[in-house]
Amino acid sequence: MIVDGKAIAERIKSSLAEEISKSKKKIRLAVLKVGKDPVTARYLEVKRKFAEAIGVDVRIYEVPTDISNNKLREKLSEIVHIEENTGVIVQLPLPEKINMQYILNAIIPGKDPDMLSSGAWGKFSTGKSKILPPVVGAVKVIFDENKIELKGKNAVVVGAGRLVGKPAASWLIGEGATVSVVDENTKNPEDYIKKADIIISGVGKPKTIEADMVMDGVIAIDCGTSESSGQVAGDIDLEVVKKASLFAPVPGGVGPITIAMLFKNLIELSK
Amino acid sequence: MIVDGKAIAERIKSSLAEEISKSKKKIRLAVLKVGKDPVTARYLEVKRKFAEAIGVDVRIYEVPTDISNNKLREKLSEIVHIEENTGVIVQLPLPEKINMQYILNAIIPGKDPDMLSSGAWGKFSTGKSKILPPVVGAVKVIFDENKIELKGKNAVVVGAGRLVGKPAASWLIGEGATVSVVDENTKNPEDYIKKADIIISGVGKPKTIEADMVMDGVIAIDCGTSESSGQVAGDIDLEVVKKASLFAPVPGGVGPITIAMLFKNLIELSK
Numbered sequence: 001m002i003v004d005g006k007a008i009a010e011r012i013k014s015s016l017a018e019e020i021s022k023s024k025k026k027i028r029l030a031v032l033k034v035g036k037d038p039v040t041a042r043y044l045e046v047k048r049k050f051a052e053a054i055g056v057d058v059r060i061y062e063v064p065t066d067i068s069n070n071k072l073r074e075k076l077s078e079i080v081h082i083e084e085n086t087g088v089i090v091q092l093p094l095p096e097k098i099n100m101q102y103i104l105n106a107i108i109p110g111k112d113p114d115m116l117s118s119g120a121w122g123k124f125s126t127g128k129s130k131i132l133p134p135v136v137g138a139v140k141v142i143f144d145e146n147k148i149e150l151k152g153k154n155a156v157v158v159g160a161g162r163l164v165g166k167p168a169a170s171w172l173i174g175e176g177a178t179v180s181v182v183d184e185n186t187k188n189p190e191d192y193i194k195k196a197d198i199i200i201s202g203v204g205k206p207k208t209i210e211a212d213m214v215m216d217g218v219i220a221i222d223c224g225t226s227e228s229s230g231q232v233a234g235d236i237d238l239e240v241v242k243k244a245s246l247f248a249p250v251p252g253g254v255g256p257i258t259i260a261m262l263f264k265n266l267i268e269l270s271k
Numbered sequence: 272m273i274v275d276g277k278a279i280a281e282r283i284k285s286s287l288a289e290e291i292s293k294s295k296k297k298i299r300l301a302v303l304k305v306g307k308d309p310v311t312a313r314y315l316e317v318k319r320k321f322a323e324a325i326g327v328d329v330r331i332y333e334v335p336t337d338i339s340n341n342k343l344r345e346k347l348s349e350i351v352h353i354e355e356n357t358g359v360i361v362q363l364p365l366p367e368k369i370n371m372q373y374i375l376n377a378i379i380p381g382k383d384p385d386m387l388s389s390g391a392w393g394k395f396s397t398g399k400s401k402i403l404p405p406v407v408g409a410v411k412v413i414f415d416e417n418k419i420e421l422k423g424k425n426a427v428v429v430g431a432g433r434l435v436g437k438p439a440a441s442w443l444i445g446e447g448a449t450v451s452v453v454d455e456n457t458k459n460p461e462d463y464i465k466k467a468d469i470i471i472s473g474v475g476k477p478k479t480i481e482a483d484m485v486m487d488g489v490i491a492i493d494c495g496t497s498e499s500s501g502q503v504a505g506d507i508d509l510e511v512v513k514k515a516s517l518f519a520p521v522p523g524g525v526g527p528i529t530i531a532m533l534f535k536n537l538i539e540l541s542k
């Protein structure tokens with residue numbers, strides 16, 4: 001079964017639009033954007049359209065690429081303290097020389113729908129957050145819709161990054177799955193992947209996982225994104241669908257739901 | 272090789288005592304203690320003695336067992352705001368009806384040497400903390416002393432608890448180990464344990480890991496503690512020493528170093 005992320009995202013979109021129209025609340029997402037990179041701009045445009053569809057304002061603050069760490073953090077702090085900004089996100093990736101976590105920590109947990117600040121992360125991983133990191137929220141929606149029980153399942157998280165691997169692993173451990181995190185240092189990743197009931201991948205490298213590497217009946221959730229020759233690709237080869245009992249591919253799987261969950265978080269924070 | 276935790280702790284104690292005597296700073300550890308449980312009191316006494324030996328004051332605040340969640344949190348908040356208290360810890364375990372994380376979150380990261388608040392946890396797991404949770408700090412000291420490289424090692428964390436399993440897993444992932452977390456829901460724990468280069472256990476159940484379950488040359492670090500008939504026991508059977516290349520047993524392994532790391536953290540926070 002292939003997860004239709006777009007259809008799920010549309011459903012969430014409708015329910016959020018209804019909720020906002022009923023509440024009559026003014027909700028605004030502030031986005032800090034560094035530089036004019038066209039790929040970044042395209043991702044941002046997807047968010048802007050989603051916001052428009054549900055009646056959320058988006059305010060984009062653009063700063064030049066050569067901004068210093070301290071200036072950027074100051075700027076973000078200012079944006080966070082503007083009352084009209086219900087939530088604040090930083091469009092990633094940031095330029096190499098920027099200390100990402102230092103910047104993100106200017107966002108207070110109550111205005112952090114992306115949950116990338118240390119404060120929001122702490123609340124999440126100690127069970128004290130009402131919202132989940134958007135990508136984790138998206139994976140949860142997929143599991144809930146398909147009534148997948150996590151307790152005791154062998155789950156393998158591929159990639160230990162800040163945006164996918166770490167939050168996914170933390171969440172799965174809390175749900176009682178048996179979690180293994182493999183990364184580029186792992187000597188025998190295939191040993192883990194072959195035995196996985198569930199694979200969640202967030203590497204950003206095409207064909208990291210191919211059909212012959214997985215178990216029959218695997219649940220494969222691709223959260224990795226890379227671009228080659230203008231095509232968006234995931235980590236998991238699309239042939240995996242032949243063996244998977246459930247497959248969320250890239251594009252069209254987790255991605256659209258993640259954006260919907262960002263806005264669901266924003267609305268939750270407005271309460 | 273058996274880790275001599277007491278000897279390592281003594282060394283840290285001497286260096287902390289020297290540091291404090293040189294700095295002439297007044298450092299005070301505040302301890303919130305709920306009720307009069309004799310086991311709790313005994314653990315606390317070990318900390319008090321360590322503090323005395325290095326010239327740190329300990330102030331114990333005792334509240335009755337039937338205190339409400341809100342009253343306990345209020346009380347802890349008050350203690351945190353007393354300037355003379357350099358750091359504040361809550362003696363665990365708390366009574367069943369108490370919401371532990373809610374209480375602990377009254378401690379600000381700058382006064383949290385045990386690193387159990389959501390704020391301190393967030394800083395730790397996003398790489399923004401100068402200190403480590405004491406048990407993780409203790410494990411790190413053992414690995415550093417024995418020049419153990421973690422990158423690419425198969426590490427198995429047994430137990431997914433708040434005090435050992437979760438922080439140990441989070442740290443090991445950050446260090447580039449390939450980490451699997453097994454817990455009571457895991458269907459095939461022996462499959463993981465048998466292949467582990469490194470085992471860190473924090474279950475609190477004697478003989479969770481026996482000699483026939485581990486690989487020759489394993490590094491086995493026991494962070495579990497339980498009591499039966501007045502004897503302190505760990506999770507890892509002492510027979511494991513016959514197969515291990517390095518073994519930190521209970522008692523006498525990680526425990527004494529963990530207490531030393533608590534005070535190391537306290538001194539770091541005083542800076």
